Structures are given as structure tokens and as C-alpha cells.
Amino acid sequence: xxxxxxxxxxxxxxxxxxxxxxxxxxxxxxxxxxxxxxxxxxxxxxxxxxxxxxxxxxxxxxxxxxxxxxxxxxxxxxxxxxxxxxxxxxxxxxxxxxxxxxxxxxxxxxxxxxxxxxxxxxxxxxxxxxxxxxxxxxxxxxxxxxxxxxxxxxxxxxx
Amino acid sequence: xxxxxxxxxxxxxxxxxxxxxxxxxxxxxxxxxxxxxxxxxxxxxxxxxxxxxxxxxxxxxxxxxxxxxxxxxxxxxxxxxxxxxxxxxxxxxxxxxxxxxxxxxxxxxxxxxxxxxxxxxxxxxxxxxx
Amino acid sequence: xxxxxxxxxxxxxxxxxxxxxxxxxxxxxxxxxxxxxxxxxxxxxxxxxxxxxxxxxxxxxxxxxxxxxxxxxxxxxxxxxxxxxxxxxx
Numbered sequence: 001x002x003x004x005x006x007x008x009x010x011x012x013x014x015x016x017x018x019x020x021x022x023x024x025x026x027x028x029x030x031x032x033x034x035x036x037x038x039x040x041x042x043x044x045x046x047x048x049x050x051x052x053x054x055x056x057x058x059x060x061x062x063x064x065x066x067x068x069x070x071x072x073x074x075x076x077x078x079x080x081x082x083x084x085x086x087x088x089x090x091x092x093x094x095x096x097x098x099x100x101x102x103x104x105x106x107x108x109x110x111x112x113x114x115x116x117x118x119x120x121x122x123x124x125x126x127x128x129x130x131x132x133x134x135x136x137x138x139x140x141x142x143x144x145x146x147x148x149x150x151x152x153x154x155x156x157x158x159x
Numbered sequence: 160x161x162x163x164x165x166x167x168x169x170x171x172x173x174x175x176x177x178x179x180x181x182x183x184x185x186x187x188x189x190x191x192x193x194x195x196x197x198x199x200x201x202x203x204x205x206x207x208x209x210x211x212x213x214x215x216x217x218x219x220x221x222x223x224x225x226x227x228x229x230x231x232x233x234x235x236x237x238x239x240x241x242x243x244x245x246x247x248x249x250x251x252x253x254x255x256x257x258x259x260x261x262x263x264x265x266x267x268x269x270x271x272x273x274x275x276x277x278x279x280x281x282x283x284x285x286x287x288x289x
Numbered sequence: 290x291x292x293x294x295x296x297x298x299x300x301x302x303x304x305x306x307x308x309x310x311x312x313x314x315x316x317x318x319x320x321x322x323x324x325x326x327x328x329x330x331x332x333x334x335x336x337x338x339x340x341x342x343x344x345x346x347x348x349x350x351x352x353x354x355x356x357x358x359x360x361x362x363x364x365x366x367x368x369x370x371x372x373x374x375x376x377x378x379x
Binding site for chain 3: 166169170171172173174177178180181184185188189213214215216217218219220223224225226227230231233235237238240242243244245246247250251254255257258259261262265266268269
């Protein structure tokens with residue numbers, strides 16, 4: 001028996017209490033885990049890319065459960081684009097800052113001229129700053145790609 | 160016959176990657192549906208990622224996360240730590256693969272919007288008849 | 290078309306399988322990829338960067354230029370998807 005797309009859509013309930021409660025409970029923990037993966041990338045498997053994808057998945061999960069307009073209230077479109085640009089700018093900015101301060105491009109030990117701690121420790125902190133930029137970029141770009149694909153570019157209804 | 164079997168058992172990991180790669184390659188050039196082609200490309204990519212990771216493996220080696228204070232004093236046995244370089248390179252490859260998949264799916268959605276199909280020959284037919 | 294594709298696939302696979310004869314066995318610590326620059330990374334990375342996770346150290350420091358353009362790639366992919374799919378309200 002074949003049914004039309006509209007009929008199939010009508011049969012799916014618009015709101016589901018179990019699903020919405022589960023997602024509302026899970027999203028903060030997923031985000032906490034994503035932040036942990038980014039921040040703890042020096043001492044355990046992880047880093048900007050992995051944590052960024054986990055953070056992006058939390059917003060995508062929110063969008064799947066509550067609909068695309070609700071997820072745009074959660075993380076607005078302009079914030080998304082601004083964060084994506086900031087992430088890319090943090091990485092390239094730190095790289096350029098190292099060069100401006102007299103080191104090589106991306107040589108983090110040159111940053112010791114700003115905050116005088118051990119130049120070798122600055123390598124560790126520089127990697128952390130850069131990973132934060134990567135995480136911001138990956139999170140927002142994943143969410144943006146999902147929004148565009150799920151709503152065929154209209155950003156109204158979605159899946 | 161014995162020697163061929165011995166050869167296969169000694170290098171069985173490479174055989175798995177080659178078979179996986181052949182599946183992906185066949186899907187890329189033999190199938191007519193664009194989504195199936197993309198799936199084939201992803202299988203191909205997985206085969207190459209597995210191949211690279213396996214070149215860095217060491218028997219009995221642990222993960223490339225060291226004890227900081229032991230490493231600062233130079234007490235690291237290189238043979239006990241797997242090669243970190245393929246892991247870094249394949250992290251890059253995975254991210255680029257995600258980007259390529261995303262853009263390819265977007266282009267497919269656009270093609271479907273214009274021609275109403277994702278079958279290669281039907282699209283070519285419609286382009287010729289325009 | 291399909292037999293031709295199958296033939297091409299089989300030829301490629303056979304050539305690659307012939308090539309595996311020269312590869313190192315699985316898990317050999319003395320194989321060529323394990324004897325090159327990675328030895329220096331394992332021995333010196335923690336001393337030079339104070340990061341115990343060597344993968345992060347190589348990704349963020351030794352190969353930081355690579356990672357920077359990786360971020361640029363993913364950023365461009367997002368912008369490309371936006372450019373391909375977005376349409377104006379009309």
C-alpha cells in the first residue's frame with residue numbers, strides 16, 4: 001500500500017513527550033562531553049575536530065527532536081556564522097600574531113613576549129588556543145551544513 | 160599452493176583493504192546512481208584510511224599518549240608506542256572527507272531540484288533534450 | 290559498461306595485491322614507515338611542546354600549517370553548501 005508524502009507526514013505525531021524530554025535531558029550532557037573532549041585533548045584522545053563534531057551533533061539532535069525553527073532559536077543563524085568566522089580567525093590570527101611578534105609563522109614560543117612564561121609551555125597553551133578555534137569552526141559549520149541540507153536551503157521547516 | 164596461502168596469511172590486512180577498495184572503486188565507476196557513487200567513494204576512502212593506520216601499527220605497542228615526566232627524562236621506548244604520524248594524517252583525511260561528502264550531497268540536492276532524478280543517464284538525456 | 294567496470298576493478302585489485310608482496314608484515318616495528326621521522330616525534334615531542342598526547346602535539350604544532358588549511362577547507366565547504374543550496378524567498 002502506497003501513501004502520499006502528505007499522508008505520511010500527517011501520520012507522524014507533531015510532538016512526542018518521551019522524545020522531547022529525553023533530548024532535553026541529553027543535550028547538556030552531550031555538550032559537556034564535547035567541551036571535555038576539546039579541553040582535555042592534551043592528555044587523552046580528543047581535540048578540536050572531535051569535540052567540535054560532538055558539540056555540533058548536540059545541536060543537530062535538538063533540531064531533529066524539536067524541529068528546525070526551534071534549533072534556530074537555540075543557536076541563531078547569525079551567531080552561527082559569526083562563531084564560524086571567529087573560529088577560523090582565532091587560528092589564523094594566532095598564527096599571524098606569532099609572526100608579528102618576531103617568531104616564525106605558527107611558532108607559539110614567540111607568544112612569550114605577551115605573557116612571560118616558559119616558551120616551551122607556550123607551545124602547549126598555543127595548541128590549546130588553536131584547538132578552541134578549530135572546535136568553534138567545526139561545530140558551527142556542521143550545524144550550518146545540516147540546516148541547509150535538511151530544509152533544502154529554505155531554513156524554514158526541515159526534517 | 161602452500162606458499163600462496165602463507166603469503167595471504169602473512170599479509171591478510173592488505174588483502175582486506177584491497178578488497179574494500181575494489182568494492183568502492185566498482186561502485187564509483189560501475190553504478191549509475193550518483194548517491195551510490197558517493198557511497199563508493201566513502202568506502203574507498205575508508206579502505207585507504209585503514210591502510211594508513213595499519214602501516215603505523217606495532218606489535219604490542221601502546222597508544223601514543225606518553226607519561227609526561229617519564230618522557231621529559233627520555234625514558235621512552237619507541238618500539239612500545241605506535242607510530243603517531245599516520246593517525247595525524249588520517250585525522251586530516253577524515254575531516255576533508257566529511258567536507259567533500261557535504262559539498263557532494265549539496266550538489267546532488269541541487270541536481271535533483273533541477274532535473275528531478277539522480278540517475279546519470281536520465282540526467283544526460285534531459286540535458287541533451289533541453 | 291558494467292563488465293568493463295568490473296574488468297578495470299579486477300585489474301586494479303590484482304596489481305595492488307601484487308604490490309603487497311613487498312610490503313612489511315603487520316605490526317613490524319622496524320618497517321620503513323616506523324623508522325623514519327616518527328621516531329623523532331615520539332622521542333622529542335613531549336620535551337619540545339609539553340603535550341603528552343603526541344597526536345595533538347604533531348597536529349597542532351609540527352603540522353600546524355596543515356591543520357590551519359584543514360580548518361579553511363571545512364569553512365569553505367560550509368560556505369559552498371550555503372552558496373549551492375540557499376535560495377531567496379520569492
